[in-house]
Amino acid sequence: MALDAARAPGGLSVLQGGPPGRPLQLPNRNGTCRAMADARNTVQAGILWMILSTACLAGGNSLVRQIATELHPFQISFLTNLIMLVFVWPQLRGGAELPDRTEKRKLYAIMTGVGCISNLTWFYALAHVPLAKATAMTFAAPIIVTALAGVLLGESVSRSRWAAVMVGFAGVMVISRPGFVALDAGTVALMISTLSMAAMYLVSKRLTQIESMSRIVAVTTLIPVVTGLIPAMLYWRTPSLDIMLFLVVMAVAMFVGRLTLFLALRNAPASTVMPFDFARLPFIAVFAWLAYQELPDRWALFGAAIVMSATLFIFQDEHRKQRRLPA
Numbered sequence: 001m002a003l004d005a006a007r008a009p010g011g012l013s014v015l016q017g018g019p020p021g022r023p024l025q026l027p028n029r030n031g032t033c034r035a036m037a038d039a040r041n042t043v044q045a046g047i048l049w050m051i052l053s054t055a056c057l058a059g060g061n062s063l064v065r066q067i068a069t070e071l072h073p074f075q076i077s078f079l080t081n082l083i084m085l086v087f088v089w090p091q092l093r094g095g096a097e098l099p100d101r102t103e104k105r106k107l108y109a110i111m112t113g114v115g116c117i118s119n120l121t122w123f124y125a126l127a128h129v130p131l132a133k134a135t136a137m138t139f140a141a142p143i144i145v146t147a148l149a150g151v152l153l154g155e156s157v158s159r160s161r162w163a164a165v166m167v168g169f170a171g172v173m174v175i176s177r178p179g180f181v182a183l184d185a186g187t188v189a190l191m192i193s194t195l196s197m198a199a200m201y202l203v204s205k206r207l208t209q210i211e212s213m214s215r216i217v218a219v220t221t222l223i224p225v226v227t228g229l230i231p232a233m234l235y236w237r238t239p240s241l242d243i244m245l246f247l248v249v250m251a252v253a254m255f256v257g258r259l260t261l262f263l264a265l266r267n268a269p270a271s272t273v274m275p276f277d278f279a280r281l282p283f284i285a286v287f288a289w290l291a292y293q294e295l296p297d298r299w300a301l302f303g304a305a306i307v308m309s310a311t312l313f314i315f316q317d318e319h320r321k322q323r324r325l326p327a
């Protein structure tokens with residue numbers, strides 16, 4: 001039987017000659033190679049966006065120490081988010097378009113509480129804890145999310161993941177060294193910030209299913225402004241022009257860091273780009289050394305390596321799990 005070839009969209013050669021209504025489709029080699037190259041370039045772009053995000057976030061966080069010489073961390077938190085709010089304000093002016101408003105109100109209420117705690121304690125920690133140590137501790141947040149998802153949400157967590165959680169917890173203990181080093185207010189604030197950050201991740205995970213991403217970003221920027229106003233007023237000092245310029249630079253850096261993070265996640269799978277979040281540690285270590293001659297503590301680096309290994313295992317395990325799911 002003669003076969004008549006016809007070109008189909010997407011680089012497929014459709015061979016007519018089989019049963020009616022069931023043409024045989026064979027992949028066009030050039031089209032397939034082009035699609036693979038495009039996918040590879042997209043993933044590479046996602047990785048580059050992620051590295052840029054880590055550099056911006058590390059740079060923004062490193063400025064807190066300088067600004068804290070004049071302003072209280074609570075005021076820094078308020079003013080930084082107030083400046084960032086200018087960039088996302090248009091997303092707040094539109095009405096909510098999606099359903100499940102009751103559930104969204106509950107989720108946003110929870111996020112308001114934990115977001116307030118996370119934001120204030122994080123800025124306080126940045127002002128009082130070595131920057132590399134503060135950054136290393138935040139790598140434990142995905143590990144805490146895994147544990148909370150299994151306990152609170154009833155998600156299936158394999159034994160290997162629970163083992164990774166325990167290893168990650170051991171890394172946190174190495175970083176903080178309770179019983180060997182006095183737990184000062186900065187370290188306690190850092191631990192509280194990491195726990196509340198993990199809780200925010202869980203709430204955000206559910207919100208992304210019923211709310212637009214742009215609106216979530218806008219609301220999570222608004223929350224620290226609203227909840228941080230009173231704490232900021234308690235310690236209010238009029239910032240000098242130099243400090244105000246530092247605040248603007250820091251706010252822009254943090255906003256670009258958030259924006260490029262979402263661009264990275266849009267261009268590549270989370271399991272591919274999130275391990276590059278570990279680049280925040282060398283970036284922050286370099287910034288801390290250049291700006292404050294602050295070298296990372298060897299225990300912080302050792303603990304960070306343990307936490308990184310556990311987090312990387314969880315990401316890779318999730319990637320393997322997703323690949324096994326039917327298409």
